[in-house]
Amino acid sequence: MRAVEFQEYGGPEVLKVVDRDVPEPGRGQVSIDVAYTGVNFADLKARAEGYRVDALPFRPGLEVSGRIRAVGADVEGLRPGQEVAALTDGGAYAEVVVTAAATVFPLPQGVSPRTGATLPTVLPTAHALVHEVGRLRAGETVLVQGAAGGIGTVAGQLAKAAGAGAVHGVVSDAAKARHALKYGYDEVFVGPDFAADVRRATGGRGVDLALDPVGGETFRRSMDALAVFGRLVSFGNASSAEPWQVGQPELYPWGRTVAGFSILALARTAPEALRALAGRAFRTVSEGSVELPVTAEFPLAEAGEAHRLLGSRKSTGKLLLRVG
Numbered sequence: 001m002r003a004v005e006f007q008e009y010g011g012p013e014v015l016k017v018v019d020r021d022v023p024e025p026g027r028g029q030v031s032i033d034v035a036y037t038g039v040n041f042a043d044l045k046a047r048a049e050g051y052r053v054d055a056l057p058f059r060p061g062l063e064v065s066g067r068i069r070a071v072g073a074d075v076e077g078l079r080p081g082q083e084v085a086a087l088t089d090g091g092a093y094a095e096v097v098v099t100a101a102a103t104v105f106p107l108p109q110g111v112s113p114r115t116g117a118t119l120p121t122v123l124p125t126a127h128a129l130v131h132e133v134g135r136l137r138a139g140e141t142v143l144v145q146g147a148a149g150g151i152g153t154v155a156g157q158l159a160k161a162a163g164a165g166a167v168h169g170v171v172s173d174a175a176k177a178r179h180a181l182k183y184g185y186d187e188v189f190v191g192p193d194f195a196a197d198v199r200r201a202t203g204g205r206g207v208d209l210a211l212d213p214v215g216g217e218t219f220r221r222s223m224d225a226l227a228v229f230g231r232l233v234s235f236g237n238a239s240s241a242e243p244w245q246v247g248q249p250e251l252y253p254w255g256r257t258v259a260g261f262s263i264l265a266l267a268r269t270a271p272e273a274l275r276a277l278a279g280r281a282f283r284t285v286s287e288g289s290v291e292l293p294v295t296a297e298f299p300l301a302e303a304g305e306a307h308r309l310l311g312s313r314k315s316t317g318k319l320l321l322r323v324g
């Protein structure tokens, strides 16, 4: 089978098509003939700086849609031929993937394989950020960094559907702002100097919930943008900045809470909690309250082009690799 791997860290050009044996599922696993693979920012960080890479060569990719090819021992409720979407522990840039049955989900009613490949990481993550971790209540105000990207596009819609009083986004250019305004955002600020915009938009109060995938200075400014009793959820470090230490002085005098979320950690440590979360999140798509637009699609062999586009900060919504 064909797969895409890298032997060394670097730019998109280090991604190479390779020929590999078709993997067989072990106990508790299934193999999937892949239709589409979703491209995530984490794939770029793996390629560029070794994020969550155990050894080289490494095959990136965290999510697929397709048909179950074979089922390993002790797997219940899944059968060969079934159309599914799945979260993988790496390795999704391939024609066949093997993954734990616990992170394989039958495609929701009315959801195509193309849309299915966009869901496994972004949708449960955005749901957790807004609901399970962010605990958004109706009427509260929200601030989302990276509002036009994969997570940002879904987080805006989920916050709006939850009855947020106002949903504010931050993006790096005006075209991205126009995209975000179609997906739940009331107002979108352009550029890193958003703190003053937030104060103005909230009458000086700040926001109740801020979601930060950027880290560094953006994380610190997001904290400053919180209202009293505000919550900040950190879920990435797109800026690759040195970790920023949160201390007592930033927290108790303001009644602030800082939380974190990682879907990969949840998949490894509490797969049943992830299954329940994914069930709730996928329902928002089958019910029609959330959509995730695919804005670009590349053949598997051109995975490097997908990385170039996502790394350029010009993409919106979700990028896919066409595999099957």
Ligand SMILES: NC(=O)c1ccc[n+]([C@@H]2O[C@H](COP(=O)([O-])OP(=O)(O)OC[C@H]3O[C@@H](n4cnc5c(N)ncnc54)[C@H](OP(=O)(O)O)[C@@H]3O)[C@@H](O)[C@H]2O)c1
Binding pocket: 039, 040, 041, 042, 121, 122, 125, 146, 147, 148, 149, 150, 151, 152, 170, 171, 172, 173, 176, 213, 214, 235, 236, 237, 238, 239, 240, 261, 262, 263, 264, 310, 311, 313, 314, 315, 316, 317
């Ligand atoms: N914790 C989790 O479970 C989890 C799960 C999925 C994704 N994530 C994180 O969520 C973020 C979004 O992921 P995604 O896959 O949906 O990607 P994405 O949002 O489609 O693309 C990455 C986004 O990062 C923003 N960004 C800010 N600073 C950047 C920088 N210095 N370089 C490049 N991009 C920068 C860009 O927005 P602007 O250009 O508008 O700033 C861009 O939209 C990533 O940080 C990812 O690691 C976390």
